[in-house]
Amino acid sequence: VTTADVAREAGLSRGTVSYALNGDPDRRLTEQTRQRVLDAAVRIGYAPSAAARLLRGGRSRSVLLLTPDVGGAGGLTPAVVEQLAAELARSGFSLVWQLGIEGSAAPVRELSPAVVLTSPTAEDPGFDRLTRGFSVPVVPAFAGRDAFIAAAGAEQVRALAARGFRHLIFAGPHDDRLRAMAALRRTGVEREAAALGLEAVRVLEWPDARAAGSRLVGALLEEDRPIAIAAYNDDVALAVLAASADAGVAVPDRLSVIGVDDVPSSRLAVPALSSVRADLQDYVRALAAAVVALAEGEPVDPPTLPSRLEVVERDSVGTA
Amino acid sequence: VTTADVAREAGLSRGTVSYALNGDPDRRLTEQTRQRVLDAAVRIGYAPSAAARLLRGGRSRSVLLLTPDVGGAGGLTPAVVEQLAAELARSGFSLVWQLGIEGSAAPVRELSPAVVLTSPTAEDPGFDRLTRGFSVPVVPAFAGRDAFIAAAGAEQVRALAARGFRHLIFAGPHDDRLRAMAALRRTGVEREAAALGLEAVRVLEWPDARAAGSRLVGALLEEDRPIAIAAYNDDVALAVLAASADAGVAVPDRLSVIGVDDVPSSRLAVPALSSVRADLQDYVRALAAAVVALAEGEPVDPPTLPSRLEVVERDSVGTA
């Protein structure tokens, strides 16, 4: 069912139908004519062909976000995507999210988006493959992501150092898929420790099994010096907490630990887990604005993720 | 840059270019001609117009998934979406996910998908608004979602009843956005309790603040009978655990609790949290197959979510 059908039904021409349906740029239509078209359209269930509109040269109002997986941008993706979608909707754009870009799956070109947002950066391998075939701006969203991930580690170090700890342990995740992000975080931890003149950071991969974790805590304890752990994220920090409880080690009296992300269960851990949180509201707003500008053809740079995060002090960090 | 440009560059006609670029259905091209076209295409950077292709009548190889938010389908969405995307990619389809459908944002029509998957069901208000304007199958994905959510509650009850508990408490979430799902889960709990001939289930909204939670546990304890709690999900169950620890109540000796979802931190709670887990692999595979069939025009029904889940027994449930 096309405009031609509507035109026939309404006894008018296709041109008139088009004007009536889109609101007139200049054209003055009789209210009666307009109504007649609208009625006919609903009566026969007209739905415009997006493809034809696009082909005709209309700008698209959609934005395509490409990430390898849901956690693609350091665990911050879901919340960011939801807010970004809402923000863009305010400006009349729709955000669509395509996952699993790493593999063979090619980005959808059927959606001729106004802007493409990617979580891989221009340096990432495969970026060219992603961008190929798009004649619209392809922007690495999450600019400054590496620094952002590292910054969380730096905050952890500052929080721990402020309590007098001079020797820090970095507890990395067991999950292999997190390897790259963990390396970034670790670098942040190490750099800040060096900047603050602390001892060299000891790096551990925290074991997945509870029993192994508890043995590890036991071993750490024998060294007989204050234990301060910067965990890769809250999940790892929670594992440290569990291991400590299993080993009968008091937190924060004999062991301090701080995570990253401030996931809901951190508040509910025993003791409540200190963590690092990012407030991304302003960033997402700026990102949405940049996307809209890009869509309008203005050559703006997308915003950079904040490099200063907020420490949430709870009960898992003591003093040296 | 269009096929016409490629044709001019290669000294051939647009038709030939099209055949060379797409692989010949029947047509036999000289290898030399084919190469000439391919070279010309890369040389001048040709990229096909998806809109024109679509308009011309080619079926699209994309699938649009519409959900209100990331957690749209009972917390199971992210994992399901990732697997579904991978599964569909295997058949040459790309899945794109549009969030925030509840609000004013209209589904993207620029993407003329082969199939539209929605998390709202046909009964949900606003479903018509979503489906309007699509001339392709619009299928409520997650068929049997309500039963699925309820089933998890039923599993909790069975697990608790098997340990001899006759009086159960349902701990609902504080978060208002979860209200609808919580009601479903509660129904599952209540129905199974009735079916098993247990006492009427007591329904509580678990408080957000730790102090309030701990007071609540204290009050429960005074009633001097075994406490068995089916929590809405693991987050609530974790809160119960935290409250118990704060109140100095031993779990599972004096209080039993079981969650739903088996989130990573459940394993790491102290004591490790018993939970209910769903294995959705088969379901997602079947869903992908149904989507592909639908795209081919076969009128199949999408699969129903399993109504039998798996209990993960850990250390937070004792005996009556």
Place this chain on the structure above:
DNA sequence: ATGAAAGCGCTAACAG
């Protein structure tokens, strides 16, 4: 083995 041309549904410039 290649070229010519029609037409997908739409909008906008031009006639009337």
Place this chain on the structure above:
DNA sequence: CTGTTAGCGCTTTCAT
């Protein structure tokens, strides 16, 4: 105020 028409880029049938 409304009708007619060209053409967006592509695929595909029909000629050659």
